[in-house]
Structure formats: C-alpha cells, structure tokens
Amino acid sequence: MNKALHYLAEKGIEITQIAEQSFLCSLPGELAIEFSQQKNNYFLKSWEKIPGPGQDDFMVGYAALDEALLAIWCFYFAKPIEIDGWVVPLHKRPFWTLSKFQYRLANLAHLSESQFERLKETRLRRSLQRVDKAEFGLKLAEISQFLICKSVSHSNLKLMVRRDLEEAYIVQEER
Secondary structure, three states, X not given: OHXXXXXXXXXXXXXXXXXXXXXXXXXXXXXXXXXXXEOOEEEEEEOOOOOXXXXXXXXXXXXXXXXXXXXXXXXXXXXXXXXOOEEEOHHHOOOOOHHHHHHHHOOOEEEEHHHHHHHHHHHHHHHHHHOOHHHHHHHHHHHHOEEEEEEOOOOOEEEEEEOOOOOEEEEEOOO
C-alpha cells in the first residue's frame, strides 16, 4: 500500500501514516481523507463534524486498491461536472454513483422553497421515529439530509439531492 500511496504523494497530496494500515491524505485548504485497509477492503473517511455527518462528511469502502486511490485522486484534483444543466460535485461525493444520480435526475419533482422545507421537516420527523439509536448518525443523515447542486442557467433553482440518492427535487427560490 505504501508504494501505491507514493503516486498520490508525487501529485502533491501529503500522506501521513497514522497506524500500520491507516494514512491521512490531505492538500492545503482541503478536507483530509483517512485511508485505511481492513482485510481485503479499502476505506475512505472524512468526518469533520461531530457528531456528524456534516454536508461534506463521508465513509465509503472499496474492494480494490485502485478504486480507492482513484477516489482520492478525484476528490482532490477533479472538478464538478455538468449533468443536464446542473453543476454536480460528484468528485466530492465518493459515496454517490453516476448511474444512480442520473436515474434520480430522470425522476425529479418540482417544489417551491416552502414546500421543500415542509418536506424536509416531515422526512426528519419520520426518520427520527424509524432510526435505531445505534445507527443514529449516518443512517439519519442518509434519509433526511439533502445536498445542493446549482443550476448552470437559473440562479433561482437548486437541485436538492438526498444524501443516499433516494430522492431529488428541483427547488425554486421564493422571492
């Protein structure tokens, strides 16, 4: 694994070993990613908010070392992509897949800001009733936290995508 991380270091990513099979990867001014190997799997984690997760926090696993290294490289060096008129920071969301995101885009609902706020409150209330306390943090965020993608051409529209990609809405700002 050390040899594989050497490639990232050559690209300017600072690599700090924090345990035998665990490393911290970072670039100045960016979130740090903890990279670890457990058995034959590789895990990426960035968890800044306590208890979290915050908007930018994630934990994701990979079966192949190359996939995990590519996700780290993309996180620091890739740019947001445009999909159907939306600026999507897919590179900062390694827990999202392009195919599931595209499916969500094909099944959008349109809401006003006030309708969306009511929907979020309802989702959160329902989520709090369903989530076991042992899974509280990430599980609650997955079913109640929405992440924003901006419109390329309409400043009054936002694409609100649920963290687990199970819902997405075009939200029009009320003026």
